Amino acid sequence: MTHIPGIHHITAISGPAQANVDYYVGSLGQKLVKKTVNFDDPGTHHLYYGNPTGAPGTILTFFPFANAGPGRAGAGMASAFAYAVPPALLDHLSKVQEAAGLPQAPRELRFGAEVLGLRDPDGLAVELIADDAAPDAHGFHSVTLWERDPEPTIRLLTEAFGYDHVGQETSGRFDRHRLVAKGAERGRVLDVVRSHTPVAGTPGRGTIHHVAFRARSTDEQAEWIDRMRSFGHRTTPVIDRQYFNAIYFREPGGVLFEIATDPPGFAVDEPVETLGTALKLPPQYEKIRDRIEAVLPDLRVPT
């Protein structure tokens, strides 16, 4: 039976675009792999960061809104994401964070691995998890879902998505369940946490908007539409996102899930070597490029 191999991308909301680029490219060393617009609001950017080839499992995307109000993670939201990083890089990235004048939490151990908790310029929780198997600091380790009741979400992940529930750990005010996708792909870990003290989440700047999982092909994605229906979840129709096809649904706890296809990928409209350097527009917006360019803020990408 088809299983989900892991995370395809994670999408979050940020404040002004320049501070976002400065942090993810300049501080964390991610590559800007696509500079495009929000297809539902073409007067704002949609920025994609990833590894040099823009591989699924490395893609973090932002909708930057210059005037977005601050948000706060809470139950029913994805509350953090984590990169897997070579252990030797943790000290370096901790110093970079300090030099940027941004907060970091004391290091902790989670399921035996060292975790460095950072905040990006909008307060979004970015975690770095030491992983001997990580070739570089570009790929996801995991994403954390904050749930009022973890059980229905865990059931969906194990029974429909094919994840294995491998452990539970309590730390501070959180019970944390760990689920792992079958296989050996990047971003195959999903943590589901429940807080002893309920906190209502507020969407906004510095929060995760949705979590996208991988379908290796459009055929696999079609299977997921049927499988989700058999689990009582009606997905959206397939939506063309230019770099992948997407379907969306809300998991039982309220987090927006997407299942996105690996093809065609980010090299569909520019060469891998120059990914992210030019503003790319989907065909429906190419004819109003001048107007779009006139309202988008200029972006300087750190080298």
Ligand code: ZN
């Ligand atoms: Zn998405």
